[in-house]
Every structure is written in structure tokens, then in C-alpha cells.
Amino acid sequence: MRTIVCKEFxxxxxxxxxxxPEPTPGEGELIIDVRASTVTFPDSLMIEDKYQFKAPVPFVxxxxxAGVVCELGEGVLAFKVGERVIGSTMLVGGFAEKxxxxxxxxxxxPDNLGFAESTGVLYAYGTGLYGLKYRGDLKAGETLLVLxxxxxxxxxxxxxxxxxxxxxxxxxxSSEKLAICRDRGADETIDYSKEDLKKRAKELTGGQGVxxxxxxxxxxxxxxxxxAIGWNGRFxxxxxxxxxxxxxxxxxxxxxxxxxxxxxxxxxxRQPELRDEIVRKLDSMxxxxxxxxxVSGRYSLEQAPQALRALMDRKVVGxxxxxxxx
Numbered sequence: 001m002r003t004i005v006c007k008e009f010x011x012x013x014x015x016x017x018x019x020x021p022e023p024t025p026g027e028g029e030l031i032i033d034v035r036a037s038t039v040t041f042p043d044s045l046m047i048e049d050k051y052q053f054k055a056p057v058p059f060v061x062x063x064x065x066a067g068v069v070c071e072l073g074e075g076v077l078a079f080k081v082g083e084r085v086i087g088s089t090m091l092v093g094g095f096a097e098k099x100x101x102x103x104x105x106x107x108x109x110p111d112n113l114g115f116a117e118s119t120g121v122l123y124a125y126g127t128g129l130y131g132l133k134y135r136g137d138l139k140a141g142e143t144l145l146v147l148x149x150x151x152x153x154x155x156x157x158x159x160x161x162x163x164x165x166x167x168x169x170x171x172x173x174s175s176e177k178l179a180i181c182r183d184r185g186a187d188e189t190i191d192y193s194k195e196d197l198k199k200r201a202k203e204l205t206g207g208q209g210v211x212x213x214x215x216x217x218x219x220x221x222x223x224x225x226x227x228a229i230g231w232n233g234r235f236x237x238x239x240x241x242x243x244x245x246x247x248x249x250x251x252x253x254x255x256x257x258x259x260x261x262x263x264x265x266x267x268x269x270r271q272p273e274l275r276d277e278i279v280r281k282l283d284s285m286x287x288x289x290x291x292x293x294x295v296s297g298r299y300s301l302e303q304a305p306q307a308l309r310a311l312m313d314r315k316v317v318g319x320x321x322x323x324x325x326x
Contacts (some may be wrong), residue, residue, distance in 0.1 A: 003096035004304045007058045009049040012308035023100035025073030030103055032087050033070040037062045037094040037322040038120030039307045041241060055092050062094020066115040076103045084109035086118050095304050097324045110286040116321045117293040124156035125282050125291060131262035132160055136212045136234045140165025143205050147225055148216030150177030152319035153238060155294055157214045158184050163290060169204055171197060180294060180317050197221060201228035209233060219243040226251050233257040294318030300326060
């Protein structure tokens with residue numbers, strides 16, 4: 001079978017397409033014939049050896065896949081050959097035509113979600129629900145500011161924020177991106193390539209400041225957003241696609257606000273009961289048609305480096321996927 005391999009750390013252009021033997025499932029494992037592999041920012045960090053999880057080379061990037069069960073290992077009773085499923089590869093292994101996953105890291109695919117739409121749901125919406133509900137305590141009627149709102153994780157936060165009854169302000173870097181945010185439910189938008197983020201956020205909240213900030217990008221935008229936070233606000237640290245910021249802590253005193261880390265990936269192993277609760281909530285929302293993932297690009301397996309490059313260059317709206325068997 002074909003797979004994408006990282007043989008040496010570096011940019012996505014160094015990834016190679018290789019033929020390797022097909023995997024064989026052991027006890028408690030199954031094989032998925034992959035129809036879609038999610039492409040995420042951690043993938044781009046891992047291939048350059050910049051992520052907190054270090055994968056020894058050579059390795060296959062890709063953390064979650066959707067497809068059809070094609071082979072079952074001993075003791076796997078919860079799934080059948082031919083079923084549509086989503087499987088977690090635990091950060092590596094997803095960019096391949098067939099993927100070995102543990103049965104306990106696999107879920108049945110909701111009937112109303114396609115393969116491409118379903119991949120990365122836990123990555124984006126899981127992070128969003130964990131951050132907004134369990135870390136940020138977002139309440140109906142509060143104001144939510146999402147930075148990097150047009151990305152996969154940002155758009156999920158926009159949708160979830162609206163579902164939780166918040167007034168959502170989406171901030172992104174172009175009018176085209178912000179149009180997608182409005183389509184996904186954003187009440188107001190800020191183009192921070194042209195507008196003053198702090199000033200505009202203050203204007204949109206009548207000078208009171210925002211209640212919750214969901215920061216997917218960091219960089220210089222983080223401090224501007226923090227200066228627009230309201231009294232007792234919560235600043236949720238999600239990611240750093242624009243770089244790791246340095247925040248003046250005197251602002252937390254002046255605003256009596258909190259800066260809160262949101263690390264969904266670590267939570268799933270440290271708090272399994274909470275993980276399962278979040279998965280149940282998201283599966284229920286998906287079955288009811290309440291999740292609307294936006295797929296802006298579909299790449300063949302050999303085009304996986306281009307997919308990662310588009311993500312790294314911040315040209316992606318919503319999410320992109322690799323489709324190994326198209």
C-alpha cells in the first residue's frame with residue numbers, strides 16, 4: 001500500500017511517498033480502508049520536530065482517519081467489516097491507504113457526516129467544547145471573541161459559541177474568511193489585517209470588553225485581544241500559529257481576568273471520564289445535524305505535502321483533508 005513518510009525533519013516538501021506492506025491487526029485492533037485523513041497544525045509541527053510530542057523518524061504523519069473497516073483483529077466485537085468509522089492513530093500513521101487503529105480508539109461514523117467532514121471533529125470541536133464549556137465557562141448572553149476564526153479550530157468555536165447562546169465576534173485576516181465565519185453563525189466580524197483589534201472589539205461590546213477570548217493564533221494579536229477583555233473575562237490559550245505571545249500580566253490584575261490553557265490532547269488521557277462526556281455530546285450534536293464542518297480542500301495522497309504547505313502558509317479556510325483512496 002502507499003503511504004506518506006517523514007524520513008527526516010523539515011518542511012513538508014521533504015515528505016516522500018512510499019510503498020509499504022499492509023498492516024495486520026492484532027488483538028483489539030482493526031484496519032481502516034482510509035477515505036479521508038485530517039490535516040492539522042500539529043502535523044506541520046511534528047514533521048519539523050517542533051511539537052511537544054516527538055515522533056522518531058521515520059514516521060507517517062496524520063492523527064485521525066475516516067473510512068471503512070476492512071479487517072478485524074481478535075476480540076473486536078463492536079465493529080463489523082464494511083462499517084463506516086473514525087479512528088484515532090494517536091498522532092501518527094494517518095497519511096496512508098490503510099491504517100491500523102485500536103478498537104477502543106474508533107467510533108462509528110454518524111450517518112449524516114461524510115468521511116471528509118467527520119475527520120478532525122474531536123480535534124476541532126473537542127477542543128472547542130472543552131475550552132468554551134469546561135475551561136472558559138462560557139454562558140448564554142456573554143460575548144465570545146474568536147481569533148483565527150476562519151481556521152478549522154476557530155470555525156468550530158464559532159459554531160459552538162452560537163449553540164451555547166453567546167454573541168460571537170469572529171476575527172480573521174480577510175473579508176473572504178470572515179464571510180465564511182458569518183455563514184457559520186458569527187454575529188460580528190473583525191478584519192485584523194485592516195482594523196484595530198482592540199478598538200473594534202471594544203466598540204462591538206459597547207466599551208465593556210469581551211467576556212471570553214478564544215485565541216487560536218497567539219502572536220501580536222494576543223495582547224491586543226487581552227486589552228479588549230472585560231472585567232472577570234477569560235482568555236483561552238488554544239494555539240500559536242502566529243507565534244508564542246508575551247502577555248503583560250499587569251493586564252490580568254487590571255481586568256481581574258484569567259488566562260487559561262486549553263490542551264485537549266493532554267486532557268483525553270488525564271481525564272478519561274470528561275473525554276467520554278465530550279465525545280458523547282459531540283456525537284449527539286452530529287447526529288442531530290448541529291455540527292457543520294467546513295472542508296475547503298481535498299488532496300490526493302501524493303499531494304499531502306501541498307496540503308500541509310497550504311496550512312502552514314495560513315491559506316486554509318476551515319479544514320483540508322487528504323483522500324488516500326480517491
